[in-house]
Amino acid sequence: MELANIEKLVEKYFEASTTVQEEQELQLYFSQNNVAPHLQEYQPMFQHFANLKEEQYTKNVPLQPRKNYLKWISVAAVLIFMSAIGITQYTDALEREKAALAYAQFKESMTLVSESFNTGASRINHLNQFTETTNKIFITQNN
Structure with a gap:
């Protein structure tokens, strides 16, 4: 060369x-x-570089098995999702129970109001009869 x-x-x-x-x-x-x-x-x-090319590593390198965190992450995600659904259903059930209780209380109070109203209405009926009778008396006296 x-x-x-x-x-x-x-x-x-x-x-x-x-x-x-x-x-x-x-x-x-x-x-x-x-x-x-x-x-x-x-x-x-350059001789050293040539010698390095010929060298080979003969020891076994223990390889650590790769841990599959993706599997555990997906399991955790499913558990969180299912817990959220369960909590949502539980709160919906509680709200339904509260609504049913409120409806029952409202119905009871309306029944009491209705009974009181009916009692008052019957007394007004007596008052109407009294008014009619007095009107008849006044009409007959005026004639």
């Missing part, structure tokens, strides 16, 4: 603008024994 081309690739490499193919060319160049003296300082770095 041309030395000028390698120098340009090294500059591009440190600017982080090289392609994968260009990086492979650099690794191939620095893996040789005849590297230009002014570029020998980069040789250990």
Whole structure:
């Protein structure tokens, strides 16, 4: 490879603008024994990168099972929804009971009013009879 081309690739490499193919060319160049003296300082770095590619991690990594919180959230949502419905029905039943009690009390009070009214009406009936009789007496006396 041309030395000028390698120098340009090294500059591009440190600017982080090289392609994968260009990086492979650099690794191939620095893996040789005849590297230009002014570029020998980069040789250990590229050799280290080549060695890292060959390394493999052999230990087993224990994976934690993923906890499914979505399932529990949905169960909690259903419980809250059902509780809300139950509370609503309970309050509706209480309101119906209150309305029935109020109706019964109103009916009882209207019955008492009606009885009092009927008693008063019967007394007025007697008063009407008295008025009619007195009118007859006044009419007969005036004639």
